[in-house]
Amino acid sequence: MRLQHPIFHSPLEAQVELTEVETPSNYASWPEGAALPAKLPAWRVQNGEVGKEVDYGLVSSPYGFEDTPDAEWISSGVNSKGPTAMALGRQANWFLWGFAGDPTQMTESGRRVFLNTIVYMKQFDGQTPLLKPEGNRDFTIRARDWALVYAGFVKELGADAGAQEFLRSRFPAHLVADGIDAGRIEAYYRENFEMLYPGENGLLDVDADLKALGVSNRKPEFLDRMAARMQEMGASDPLVMTLADRYLPEEAPRDPARFAAWLAQNRDRLFFSDVYGYRWFVGPRAAAAAGTR
Amino acid sequence: MLVTLASTLVLAASVQAPAAAEGLGAAKDFVILYAGDPATERAKAFTQFLQSSFRKVDTIELKDLSQQSAAPYDVVVADWHRMYGEEEMQIDIPHVELDPGFSKPIVMIGAVGGSIQHHTKIGWL
Numbered sequence: 001m002r003l004q005h006p007i008f009h010s011p012l013e014a015q016v017e018l019t020e021v022e023t024p025s026n027y028a029s030w031p032e033g034a035a036l037p038a039k040l041p042a043w044r045v046q047n048g049e050v051g052k053e054v055d056y057g058l059v060s061s062p063y064g065f066e067d068t069p070d071a072e073w074i075s076s077g078v079n080s081k082g083p084t085a086m087a088l089g090r091q092a093n094w095f096l097w098g099f100a101g102d103p104t105q106m107t108e109s110g111r112r113v114f115l116n117t118i119v120y121m122k123q124f125d126g127q128t129p130l131l132k133p134e135g136n137r138d139f140t141i142r143a144r145d146w147a148l149v150y151a152g153f154v155k156e157l158g159a160d161a162g163a164q165e166f167l168r169s170r171f172p173a174h175l176v177a178d179g180i181d182a183g184r185i186e187a188y189y190r191e192n193f194e195m196l197y198p199g200e201n202g203l204l205d206v207d208a209d210l211k212a213l214g215v216s217n218r219k220p221e222f223l224d225r226m227a228a229r230m231q232e233m234g235a236s237d238p239l240v241m242t243l244a245d246r247y248l249p250e251e252a253p254r255d256p257a258r259f260a261a262w263l264a265q266n267r268d269r270l271f272f273s274d275v276y277g278y279r280w281f282v283g284p285r286a287a288a289a290a291g292t293r
Numbered sequence: 294m295l296v297t298l299a300s301t302l303v304l305a306a307s308v309q310a311p312a313a314a315e316g317l318g319a320a321k322d323f324v325i326l327y328a329g330d331p332a333t334e335r336a337k338a339f340t341q342f343l344q345s346s347f348r349k350v351d352t353i354e355l356k357d358l359s360q361q362s363a364a365p366y367d368v369v370v371a372d373w374h375r376m377y378g379e380e381e382m383q384i385d386i387p388h389v390e391l392d393p394g395f396s397k398p399i400v401m402i403g404a405v406g407g408s409i410q411h412h413t414k415i416g417w418l
Contacts, residue, residue, distance in 0.1 A: 012316050055377045057403045060415050071414060081418045091413045093398045100375075100403035102335045103342035114400075115346055118368045119320040121398035125367070128396050129413050275414055 030082035046101030055100035059085035064143025329372035
Protein backbone atom coordinates (compact mmCIF):
# COMPACT_ATOMS: atom_id res chain seq x y z
CA MET A 1 0.00 0.00 0.00
CA ARG A 2 1.47 3.32 -1.03
CA LEU A 3 0.26 5.54 1.76
CA GLN A 4 2.24 8.47 0.38
CA HIS A 5 0.04 8.59 -2.72
CA PRO A 6 -1.94 11.85 -3.16
CA ILE A 7 -5.31 10.11 -2.85
CA PHE A 8 -4.57 9.59 0.84
CA HIS A 9 -3.65 13.19 1.49
CA SER A 10 -5.04 15.68 -0.96
CA PRO A 11 -7.13 17.70 -0.97
CA LEU A 12 -8.52 15.95 2.13
CA GLU A 13 -6.23 14.40 4.70
CA ALA A 14 -7.68 10.92 4.99
CA GLN A 15 -6.18 10.18 8.38
CA VAL A 16 -5.79 6.51 7.57
CA GLU A 17 -5.48 4.37 10.65
CA LEU A 18 -3.93 0.94 10.42
CA THR A 19 -4.99 -2.15 12.31
CA GLU A 20 -3.79 -5.71 12.05
CA VAL A 21 -5.65 -8.49 10.23
CA GLU A 22 -4.91 -12.17 9.92
CA THR A 23 -2.92 -12.88 6.79
CA PRO A 24 -5.27 -14.76 4.44
CA SER A 25 -4.19 -18.39 4.15
CA ASN A 26 -4.52 -18.32 0.36
CA TYR A 27 -1.63 -15.87 0.07
CA ALA A 28 0.98 -18.48 0.96
CA SER A 29 1.18 -20.10 -2.48
CA TRP A 30 1.74 -16.79 -4.30
CA PRO A 31 5.29 -15.60 -5.02
CA GLU A 32 5.13 -12.76 -2.52
CA GLY A 33 3.22 -14.74 0.06
CA ALA A 34 5.70 -17.23 1.41
CA ALA A 35 7.50 -14.84 3.73
CA LEU A 36 4.51 -12.92 5.05
CA PRO A 37 3.95 -12.75 8.82
CA ALA A 38 0.84 -14.13 10.50
CA LYS A 39 -0.72 -10.65 10.67
CA LEU A 40 -0.59 -7.70 8.32
CA PRO A 41 -1.28 -4.00 8.85
CA ALA A 42 -4.50 -2.97 7.12
CA TRP A 43 -6.72 0.03 6.56
CA ARG A 44 -10.46 -0.49 6.96
CA VAL A 45 -12.11 0.99 3.89
CA GLN A 46 -15.65 -0.18 4.47
CA ASN A 47 -17.85 -1.89 7.03
CA GLY A 48 -20.30 -4.73 6.63
CA GLU A 49 -20.00 -8.45 6.10
CA VAL A 50 -18.71 -9.15 2.64
CA GLY A 51 -20.98 -11.46 0.67
CA LYS A 52 -24.00 -10.45 2.75
CA GLU A 53 -24.01 -6.74 3.45
CA VAL A 54 -21.29 -5.74 0.99
CA ASP A 55 -20.54 -7.32 -2.37
CA TYR A 56 -17.20 -8.84 -3.10
CA GLY A 57 -15.00 -6.39 -4.93
CA LEU A 58 -12.57 -6.73 -7.77
CA VAL A 59 -8.81 -7.05 -7.87
CA SER A 60 -6.62 -6.94 -10.96
CA SER A 61 -3.34 -8.61 -11.77
CA PRO A 62 -0.46 -6.70 -10.22
CA TYR A 63 2.09 -8.35 -12.48
CA GLY A 64 3.30 -5.97 -15.14
CA PHE A 65 0.71 -3.41 -14.16
CA GLU A 66 3.35 -0.74 -13.84
CA ASP A 67 5.35 -1.73 -16.90
CA THR A 68 3.91 1.19 -18.81
CA PRO A 69 4.49 4.78 -17.66
CA ASP A 70 0.77 5.55 -17.62
CA ALA A 71 -0.07 3.09 -14.84
CA GLU A 72 0.28 3.08 -11.08
CA TRP A 73 -0.47 0.38 -8.52
CA ILE A 74 -1.65 2.00 -5.29
CA SER A 75 -2.93 -0.72 -3.02
CA SER A 76 -3.99 -4.29 -2.64
CA GLY A 77 -6.79 -5.41 -0.35
CA VAL A 78 -7.76 -8.56 1.51
CA ASN A 79 -8.80 -10.87 -1.30
CA SER A 80 -9.09 -14.45 -2.48
CA LYS A 81 -6.16 -14.15 -4.91
CA GLY A 82 -2.71 -12.95 -3.86
CA PRO A 83 -1.11 -10.45 -1.49
CA THR A 84 -0.35 -7.86 -4.17
CA ALA A 85 -3.53 -8.23 -6.24
CA MET A 86 -4.52 -4.69 -7.11
CA ALA A 87 -7.61 -3.14 -5.50
CA LEU A 88 -6.69 0.50 -6.10
CA GLY A 89 -4.84 1.54 -9.23
CA ARG A 90 -4.87 3.66 -12.35
CA GLN A 91 -4.02 3.37 -15.99
CA ALA A 92 -4.27 6.69 -17.82
CA ASN A 93 -7.84 7.96 -17.32
CA TRP A 94 -9.11 4.68 -15.83
CA PHE A 95 -9.19 4.12 -12.07
CA LEU A 96 -10.13 0.93 -10.29
CA TRP A 97 -11.83 1.39 -6.94
CA GLY A 98 -12.07 -2.31 -6.23
CA PHE A 99 -14.15 -2.04 -3.06
CA ALA A 100 -17.85 -2.58 -3.61
CA GLY A 101 -19.26 -0.80 -0.58
CA ASP A 102 -21.46 2.24 -1.12
CA PRO A 103 -20.83 5.50 0.76
CA THR A 104 -23.03 4.43 3.67
CA GLN A 105 -20.69 1.47 4.13
CA MET A 106 -17.41 3.32 3.65
CA THR A 107 -15.51 4.40 6.71
CA GLU A 108 -14.87 8.11 7.18
CA SER A 109 -11.34 7.72 5.85
CA GLY A 110 -12.71 5.58 3.02
CA ARG A 111 -15.08 8.38 1.99
CA ARG A 112 -12.26 10.90 2.08
CA VAL A 113 -10.00 8.78 -0.08
CA PHE A 114 -12.88 8.18 -2.50
CA LEU A 115 -13.45 11.92 -2.88
CA ASN A 116 -9.72 12.50 -3.22
CA THR A 117 -9.64 9.87 -5.97
CA ILE A 118 -12.26 11.75 -7.95
CA VAL A 119 -10.28 14.96 -7.57
CA TYR A 120 -7.02 13.21 -8.47
CA MET A 121 -8.48 11.76 -11.64
CA LYS A 122 -9.52 15.10 -13.08
CA GLN A 123 -5.95 15.77 -14.29
CA PHE A 124 -6.17 12.80 -16.65
CA ASP A 125 -9.05 14.24 -18.66
CA GLY A 126 -8.32 13.70 -22.34
CA GLN A 127 -5.81 10.91 -21.83
CA THR A 128 -6.12 7.33 -23.00
CA PRO A 129 -3.82 4.34 -22.37
CA LEU A 130 -0.54 4.62 -24.26
CA LEU A 131 -0.87 1.17 -25.80
CA LYS A 132 -3.62 -1.12 -26.89
CA PRO A 133 -3.66 -4.89 -26.50
CA GLU A 134 -3.45 -6.94 -29.66
CA GLY A 135 -6.89 -7.67 -30.97
CA ASN A 136 -8.29 -4.93 -28.76
CA ARG A 137 -9.62 -7.46 -26.28
CA ASP A 138 -8.70 -8.97 -22.93
CA PHE A 139 -5.01 -9.45 -22.41
CA THR A 140 -3.74 -12.89 -23.24
CA ILE A 141 -0.06 -12.13 -22.74
CA ARG A 142 1.01 -12.35 -19.14
CA ALA A 143 3.91 -10.75 -17.35
CA ARG A 144 6.84 -13.01 -16.46
CA ASP A 145 5.89 -13.03 -12.78
CA TRP A 146 3.13 -15.45 -13.71
CA ALA A 147 5.77 -18.14 -14.24
CA LEU A 148 6.33 -18.07 -10.48
CA VAL A 149 2.59 -17.99 -9.82
CA TYR A 150 2.18 -21.14 -11.89
CA ALA A 151 5.05 -22.74 -9.99
CA GLY A 152 3.06 -21.92 -6.86
CA PHE A 153 0.05 -23.66 -8.35
CA VAL A 154 2.17 -26.81 -8.61
CA LYS A 155 2.99 -26.58 -4.91
CA GLU A 156 -0.69 -26.18 -4.11
CA LEU A 157 -2.21 -28.64 -6.58
CA GLY A 158 0.64 -30.95 -7.45
CA ALA A 159 -0.77 -33.90 -5.54
CA ASP A 160 -4.18 -33.55 -7.18
CA ALA A 161 -4.44 -36.12 -9.96
CA GLY A 162 -7.20 -34.13 -11.61
CA ALA A 163 -5.02 -31.05 -11.88
CA GLN A 164 -2.12 -32.64 -13.72
CA GLU A 165 -3.29 -31.76 -17.20
CA PHE A 166 -3.95 -28.15 -16.22
CA LEU A 167 -0.57 -27.83 -14.53
CA ARG A 168 1.25 -29.44 -17.43
CA SER A 169 -0.39 -26.99 -19.82
CA ARG A 170 1.18 -24.05 -17.96
CA PHE A 171 4.79 -24.96 -18.77
CA PRO A 172 7.00 -25.71 -21.79
CA ALA A 173 7.23 -29.43 -22.51
CA HIS A 174 10.91 -29.72 -21.59
CA LEU A 175 10.16 -28.47 -18.06
CA VAL A 176 7.61 -31.19 -17.32
CA ALA A 177 8.95 -34.04 -19.47
CA ASP A 178 10.13 -35.90 -16.37
CA GLY A 179 7.21 -34.98 -14.16
CA ILE A 180 5.88 -31.79 -12.63
CA ASP A 181 8.43 -30.81 -10.01
CA ALA A 182 7.59 -27.51 -8.32
CA GLY A 183 11.07 -26.98 -6.97
CA ARG A 184 12.76 -27.57 -10.31
CA ILE A 185 10.29 -25.37 -12.18
CA GLU A 186 10.62 -22.51 -9.70
CA ALA A 187 14.42 -22.74 -9.69
CA TYR A 188 14.49 -22.67 -13.49
CA TYR A 189 12.29 -19.59 -13.69
CA ARG A 190 14.07 -17.74 -10.90
CA GLU A 191 17.47 -18.43 -12.43
CA ASN A 192 16.35 -17.22 -15.86
CA PHE A 193 13.80 -14.62 -14.81
CA GLU A 194 15.30 -11.78 -16.84
CA MET A 195 15.56 -13.96 -19.96
CA LEU A 196 11.93 -15.06 -20.14
CA TYR A 197 9.85 -14.65 -23.25
CA PRO A 198 6.51 -16.17 -24.31
CA GLY A 199 7.50 -18.96 -26.66
CA GLU A 200 5.43 -21.67 -28.25
CA ASN A 201 1.75 -21.39 -27.30
CA GLY A 202 2.62 -18.33 -25.24
CA LEU A 203 4.31 -20.42 -22.56
CA LEU A 204 7.05 -18.58 -20.73
CA ASP A 205 10.50 -19.94 -21.44
CA VAL A 206 14.07 -18.80 -21.76
CA ASP A 207 14.87 -16.86 -24.92
CA ALA A 208 17.99 -18.69 -26.11
CA ASP A 209 18.93 -15.85 -28.45
CA LEU A 210 18.73 -13.38 -25.60
CA LYS A 211 20.80 -15.65 -23.43
CA ALA A 212 23.47 -15.59 -26.13
CA LEU A 213 23.50 -11.81 -25.85
CA GLY A 214 23.80 -12.24 -22.10
CA VAL A 215 21.54 -9.51 -20.79
CA SER A 216 17.97 -8.99 -19.56
CA ASN A 217 15.46 -8.14 -22.26
CA ARG A 218 13.76 -5.51 -20.12
CA LYS A 219 16.65 -3.53 -18.65
CA PRO A 220 18.35 -0.58 -20.36
CA GLU A 221 21.53 -2.65 -20.60
CA PHE A 222 19.81 -4.57 -23.38
CA LEU A 223 19.73 -1.46 -25.54
CA ASP A 224 23.39 -0.71 -24.89
CA ARG A 225 24.40 -4.28 -25.57
CA MET A 226 22.46 -4.23 -28.83
CA ALA A 227 24.19 -1.00 -29.84
CA ALA A 228 27.58 -2.50 -29.06
CA ARG A 229 26.83 -5.72 -30.92
CA MET A 230 25.58 -3.81 -33.94
CA GLN A 231 28.78 -1.78 -33.92
CA GLU A 232 30.94 -4.89 -33.59
CA MET A 233 29.12 -7.34 -35.85
CA GLY A 234 27.10 -5.13 -38.16
CA ALA A 235 23.37 -4.89 -38.67
CA SER A 236 23.28 -8.12 -40.69
CA ASP A 237 24.47 -10.20 -37.73
CA PRO A 238 21.80 -12.90 -37.31
CA LEU A 239 21.59 -12.41 -33.54
CA VAL A 240 21.20 -8.66 -33.91
CA MET A 241 18.53 -9.09 -36.55
CA THR A 242 16.58 -11.64 -34.52
CA LEU A 243 16.64 -9.68 -31.26
CA ALA A 244 15.97 -6.35 -32.96
CA ASP A 245 12.87 -7.74 -34.62
CA ARG A 246 11.74 -9.40 -31.40
CA TYR A 247 12.28 -6.60 -28.94
CA LEU A 248 12.97 -3.20 -30.48
CA PRO A 249 10.35 -0.69 -31.61
CA GLU A 250 9.70 -0.84 -35.32
CA GLU A 251 10.98 2.70 -35.72
CA ALA A 252 14.37 1.88 -34.20
CA PRO A 253 16.99 2.02 -36.98
CA ARG A 254 18.91 -1.18 -37.65
CA ASP A 255 21.99 0.66 -38.93
CA PRO A 256 24.63 0.82 -36.14
CA ALA A 257 25.36 4.54 -36.31
CA ARG A 258 21.75 5.55 -36.72
CA PHE A 259 20.67 3.21 -33.93
CA ALA A 260 23.21 4.74 -31.57
CA ALA A 261 21.95 8.22 -32.40
CA TRP A 262 18.32 7.12 -32.05
CA LEU A 263 19.07 5.52 -28.69
CA ALA A 264 20.75 8.66 -27.40
CA GLN A 265 17.81 10.75 -28.50
CA ASN A 266 15.10 8.49 -27.05
CA ARG A 267 16.72 6.75 -24.10
CA ASP A 268 14.67 8.54 -21.46
CA ARG A 269 11.41 7.70 -23.19
CA LEU A 270 11.97 4.00 -23.79
CA PHE A 271 10.16 1.42 -21.70
CA PHE A 272 9.70 -2.34 -21.88
CA SER A 273 6.35 -3.98 -21.36
CA ASP A 274 5.75 -7.67 -20.73
CA VAL A 275 2.00 -7.20 -20.80
CA TYR A 276 1.92 -5.51 -24.18
CA GLY A 277 4.03 -8.13 -25.89
CA TYR A 278 7.51 -8.28 -24.39
CA ARG A 279 8.81 -5.34 -26.40
CA TRP A 280 10.40 -1.93 -26.03
CA PHE A 281 8.23 1.07 -26.78
CA VAL A 282 8.84 4.77 -27.14
CA GLY A 283 6.89 6.69 -24.52
CA PRO A 284 5.52 10.20 -24.77
CA ARG A 285 7.70 13.23 -24.38
CA ALA A 286 7.87 14.67 -20.88
CA ALA A 287 5.29 17.37 -21.48
CA ALA A 288 2.79 14.89 -22.84
CA ALA A 289 3.45 12.55 -19.96
CA ALA A 290 2.72 15.16 -17.30
CA GLY A 291 0.48 13.75 -14.66
CA THR A 292 1.78 10.25 -14.92
CA ARG A 293 3.67 8.92 -11.97
CA MET B 294 0.32 -3.68 3.72
CA LEU B 295 -3.33 -4.35 2.95
CA VAL B 296 -6.62 -2.63 2.79
CA THR B 297 -9.80 -4.49 3.49
CA LEU B 298 -12.05 -5.72 0.73
CA ALA B 299 -13.74 -7.75 3.41
CA SER B 300 -14.84 -6.84 6.89
CA THR B 301 -17.32 -7.95 9.50
CA LEU B 302 -18.37 -4.86 11.37
CA VAL B 303 -21.49 -2.76 11.35
CA LEU B 304 -23.01 -0.77 8.56
CA ALA B 305 -22.69 2.95 8.92
CA ALA B 306 -25.84 4.99 8.38
CA SER B 307 -24.60 8.30 7.08
CA VAL B 308 -24.11 9.22 3.45
CA GLN B 309 -22.96 12.70 4.22
CA ALA B 310 -19.71 14.02 2.89
CA PRO B 311 -16.76 13.93 5.25
CA ALA B 312 -16.74 16.75 7.73
CA ALA B 313 -13.71 18.16 5.94
CA ALA B 314 -15.37 18.15 2.48
CA GLU B 315 -15.10 21.93 2.46
CA GLY B 316 -11.41 21.26 2.08
CA LEU B 317 -11.99 20.11 -1.48
CA GLY B 318 -11.31 23.68 -2.54
CA ALA B 319 -11.71 24.34 -6.26
CA ALA B 320 -12.73 20.74 -6.80
CA LYS B 321 -16.05 21.46 -5.11
CA ASP B 322 -17.00 23.01 -8.44
CA PHE B 323 -16.65 19.68 -10.26
CA VAL B 324 -19.57 18.31 -12.23
CA ILE B 325 -19.85 14.55 -11.76
CA LEU B 326 -21.62 11.91 -13.80
CA TYR B 327 -22.79 8.85 -11.86
CA ALA B 328 -23.53 5.96 -14.24
CA GLY B 329 -25.21 3.04 -12.53
CA ASP B 330 -28.66 1.71 -11.73
CA PRO B 331 -30.49 4.93 -10.76
CA ALA B 332 -33.55 3.26 -9.24
CA THR B 333 -31.61 1.59 -6.44
CA GLU B 334 -30.89 2.74 -2.91
CA ARG B 335 -27.24 2.24 -3.71
CA ALA B 336 -27.37 4.79 -6.52
CA LYS B 337 -29.19 7.20 -4.23
CA ALA B 338 -26.52 6.75 -1.59
CA PHE B 339 -23.79 7.52 -4.10
CA THR B 340 -25.51 10.53 -5.64
CA GLN B 341 -26.47 11.99 -2.27
CA PHE B 342 -22.90 11.61 -1.09
CA LEU B 343 -21.46 13.13 -4.25
CA GLN B 344 -24.00 15.97 -4.24
CA SER B 345 -22.92 16.93 -0.77
CA SER B 346 -19.35 17.24 -2.02
CA PHE B 347 -19.49 18.60 -5.58
CA ARG B 348 -21.43 21.34 -7.37
CA LYS B 349 -23.52 19.10 -9.59
CA VAL B 350 -24.13 15.39 -9.97
CA ASP B 351 -26.14 13.87 -12.78
CA THR B 352 -27.22 10.24 -12.99
CA ILE B 353 -27.65 7.98 -15.99
CA GLU B 354 -28.12 4.29 -16.62
CA LEU B 355 -24.79 2.50 -16.89
CA LYS B 356 -25.84 1.20 -20.30
CA ASP B 357 -26.00 4.77 -21.56
CA LEU B 358 -22.43 5.62 -20.62
CA SER B 359 -20.35 6.66 -23.61
CA GLN B 360 -17.77 9.23 -24.62
CA GLN B 361 -20.63 11.43 -25.72
CA SER B 362 -22.71 11.16 -22.55
CA ALA B 363 -19.61 11.67 -20.40
CA ALA B 364 -18.26 14.63 -22.35
CA PRO B 365 -19.80 17.48 -20.29
CA TYR B 366 -18.49 16.16 -16.97
CA ASP B 367 -15.26 16.45 -15.03
CA VAL B 368 -15.19 12.88 -13.74
CA VAL B 369 -17.37 9.80 -14.20
CA VAL B 370 -18.20 7.29 -11.45
CA ALA B 371 -19.24 3.95 -12.97
CA ASP B 372 -21.15 1.59 -10.71
CA TRP B 373 -23.86 -1.06 -10.66
CA HIS B 374 -26.28 -2.47 -8.14
CA ARG B 375 -25.43 -5.22 -5.70
CA MET B 376 -25.00 -8.62 -7.30
CA TYR B 377 -24.30 -10.94 -4.38
CA GLY B 378 -27.54 -11.87 -2.67
CA GLU B 379 -28.27 -14.15 0.25
CA GLU B 380 -28.87 -17.04 -2.12
CA GLU B 381 -26.52 -16.65 -5.03
CA MET B 382 -24.38 -14.33 -7.08
CA GLN B 383 -25.88 -12.85 -10.21
CA ILE B 384 -23.60 -10.75 -12.35
CA ASP B 385 -25.99 -8.78 -14.51
CA ILE B 386 -23.96 -5.74 -15.44
CA PRO B 387 -25.37 -4.40 -18.71
CA HIS B 388 -23.23 -4.79 -21.79
CA VAL B 389 -21.21 -1.63 -22.08
CA GLU B 390 -17.96 -1.65 -24.03
CA LEU B 391 -16.12 1.61 -23.65
CA ASP B 392 -13.46 1.62 -26.33
CA PRO B 393 -9.83 2.77 -26.25
CA GLY B 394 -10.90 6.22 -27.39
CA PHE B 395 -12.84 6.91 -24.19
CA SER B 396 -10.89 9.75 -22.61
CA LYS B 397 -12.89 11.04 -19.64
CA PRO B 398 -11.53 10.36 -16.16
CA ILE B 399 -13.50 7.45 -14.79
CA VAL B 400 -13.60 5.75 -11.39
CA MET B 401 -14.91 2.20 -11.71
CA ILE B 402 -16.45 0.63 -8.64
CA GLY B 403 -15.88 -3.08 -7.95
CA ALA B 404 -16.91 -5.55 -10.63
CA VAL B 405 -17.75 -2.77 -13.08
CA GLY B 406 -14.01 -2.31 -13.51
CA GLY B 407 -13.73 -5.65 -15.25
CA SER B 408 -16.88 -5.34 -17.28
CA ILE B 409 -17.22 -2.04 -19.10
CA GLN B 410 -13.83 -2.06 -20.78
CA HIS B 411 -11.34 -4.68 -21.88
CA HIS B 412 -8.44 -2.69 -23.25
CA THR B 413 -6.66 -1.59 -20.07
CA LYS B 414 -4.68 -3.67 -17.61
CA ILE B 415 -7.56 -3.33 -15.17
CA GLY B 416 -9.73 -6.45 -15.18
CA TRP B 417 -10.65 -9.65 -13.37
CA LEU B 418 -7.71 -11.48 -11.88
